[in-house]
Amino acid sequence: MAEINRRSFLTFAGLGAIGAAGLGARPWGLQYAGAAPLPTSVAGTTLEAVAIPLGSSGYRKLGAGPGWPTLVRTELAEAKDGREDRRTALASFVQITDVHIIDAQSPMRFEFVDSFNGSAHRPQETLAAQGLTALVRRINALASGPHTQREFDAVVTTGDNTDNKEFAELDWFLTALNGGTITPNTGASDRYEGVQDSDVEMYWNPGSSIQDEYKQAGFPEIPGLLDAAIAPFTSPGLNTPWYCVFGNHDDTPIGTFPNGIPLLERMYTGSLKFMEPGSPELVTSVSSAAVSGNVELVLAALSSFTNPPREVTPDLARTPFTKREFVAEHLKPENTGPGPVGHGFAPDGGETGIAYYSFEIAPGVVGIGMDSTNPVGLAEGSLGEEQFQWIEETLIAGSSRYYDTDGSPVSRQGTDTWFVLFSHHTSSMDALLPDPANPSERRVPGSELVDLLHRFPNVLAWVNGHSHRNRVRPFEGATPEQSFWEINTASHIDFPQLGRIIEVADNSDGTVSLLATLFEADSPYAVDYTDLSPIGLASLYREFAFNDAAPSSTRAGNAQDQNVELMLASGR
Template structure:
């Protein structure tokens, strides 16, 4: 476990916006270019800055990747068409603001590039914190497991893409790589890439992470569009031969969010295009998703999920990936729907019980992992007023976590952005909450975290952002190859005019390559924090 500290990832080289390739009415389309590496900066939230000392003990180095959003881009149950009319509109609550991505045909290629990159780095284990797939479908689940464990990846089910990015569908609201013009080309200077859809649709072999990895469930893994738990009315649609292309004219837009969460089939009752029926698109339940991790191969068996999870219908667990380290994975998904998170009180009690015996320098350090960050942990949708205490939110979880001094790190995703937040314990010390950007959106990064104990007893957490190893310029890769496709994915993601390409998803310098110091674990046992 004592890997040498070497400069990897963005400590050596960063990827940034480069020269302007074309210009649209709303802004330029830029190539990407390499820039000097970003040095590690010291966070001083708990301790003054100090260089790593001789004799420090590295407990483990983990890789954190999140929000792969492995997508079926031609699924009849996708809400891509709703973004056109509902994005930013009153009554929608932001439910469809970010559904369509111009790079979505290349999502599996970006994930494959990152797994290939991480497999070559000195990492002990990986933590994958949810939104592994995009729309809770069986074919997406199969691709995600093939990407992380190795196996055949089929970016387009059936081998042929039938969806709105086809030029012969004639909808210029989308980016149409084979068409001479569209909204993306006119407004943001997007390129034309003839033959891209055909190249992106070809099956390829996923190499896998090649090391133990732990799974966690996110809202997109379980809910239609990452929001609606009401899937029964869409069961025949998702596997059927009609793909909706516009919202129905009679949709009550002033209460669209409520409609999506309760009767989503209303959204899918408008005009449609014929597509081949595909049984493999069936929705999967949480139980089926967990069970799939036990037959996928790779290590550990079940990827953290346990027989108790399968027996009890839960998705939270503990796992010891290295001596002196425990990972506690939470399930922060809300059973009634909506994209934000919370936990039930049974899980909160379970967490408190797990932490009660983990106190003092001889006990393991603890890493929490969840899909949702504390900033998005206030989801009480559908909870009756007379049962308001049914769910627990960020404050309650933090109170329990901060009551155990051995909890030093909380990993999560959901926000598609790099963030590092310090949380302070009333009794001294605290923990760092580290949110990592999405693979599917710019900056398309993962994160390494080295956990070490200094000779002073201080806990050192060193974060390094990682870009996948495809070239900055797609032109530097073989046209049509998986590496070319992953390079193009990153370039398109940077230039997505309605997303985070230029809006701070990369975070600030103190959210990326940072060294975080926490005080030594106290030797005097502390009383457990009550819930």
């Protein structure tokens, strides 16, 4: 179990750039104009308070730490005095990402490779549905942006909505966002059958007295936790229309393996769960095979386990879905919730499997939801040429002026629309393996999409997830108006478990501000271990995530990646 030292703690507390360097410094070429004044409404956001660990070492409870300031970033445009009094709110929306709703009991999970891949097993993962519901409650309670007080126009979830592309996981995800009763359990109806009641020392067994590796590092013994984790509970559902973006964990087994391997897919609904290899060498063998993507090697390694797999109750609810089925589930009337029908996906998406679309966030502000998954499977992404061309056509249709591929300006009749793009993968995506169903179609890397976006002065931002960390990057164009921001937000499964509000404001001085504010789920920072209510479990979800075996001090980002006002030249 890795401990978080004081330097890591400063990063968690949002002080890595400011506390260590001072407000006058400009680390890594960062340009900013100091901290913006606090808005009148900060309650429930990280402007007010942020979870911090109590104590200096070992397993730690969490408490409320000081809020993070709003840093004004001026790499792409000047921040002019008095803009707060001149600005007009154009849109206000929420991004959540990488919620990874997990069927923690699925036979098609390889938790034993956790020493090689920290996402293979998380001590908090059985509580993911309760954690997401607490995030939904927070969004409903906030209701509007803290800086402009504009009511939320939309919520966008940017991929990895499920962890292992199971229908059960998808049902829990949709119910959490739309409202209703969730029973986060598969297999046996009356008991948990995953690794956390196995008495295998490499996993945290909260209901057992066995001194597993987690308890040796300070994790508590909590009788009844697993029973409470799989018990039915109710989500209120979002009050705001929401839109969905497809991620690699929604597309491929374990978010990593190739698609369409029948033997691998049969494991989902089978009765054998591999938990304990028997030797470190076998863990290494499976891990190496998994990294290679060679399913035959994975299966050969599993068959050589010296400890037999556990017999578990098979369940057809664990059946893996296809992209078409994922889209079709969103289109069902019972999954409409606060709307819109399909949550962005087109009415024929269940037949075509097309998972990209455009939608109106607010009048004059349009979102483009992209599908950045590679049809081969695997973790990294790219775009198909057809989708790339559609994005270009969509941008042209909403632009009265833009730049051609040779840099020459183009004018056309119409009114400029502001655009915000959403994807799961970041601008570094470069998985260019051809689509097996359409091998002649070129795959497009993120760098080429960056070049395309630079041609349109009315592109504000590219908002994404996948990396499980906060990062905000300026992309400077040939002219100030051709610049945009990339806003990458941390996951909601790994600490610090954040969502992000983005307010778009016209400052009436030739600039636009993107006011980005992070927030935490609506659950206490700490509860007694006897509180196994849904809210108590959501609190423990955060605590266990912080104390996970391999916490990353980079996930929270530095101050320039957290609460920020991002300046852009509007040309208007």
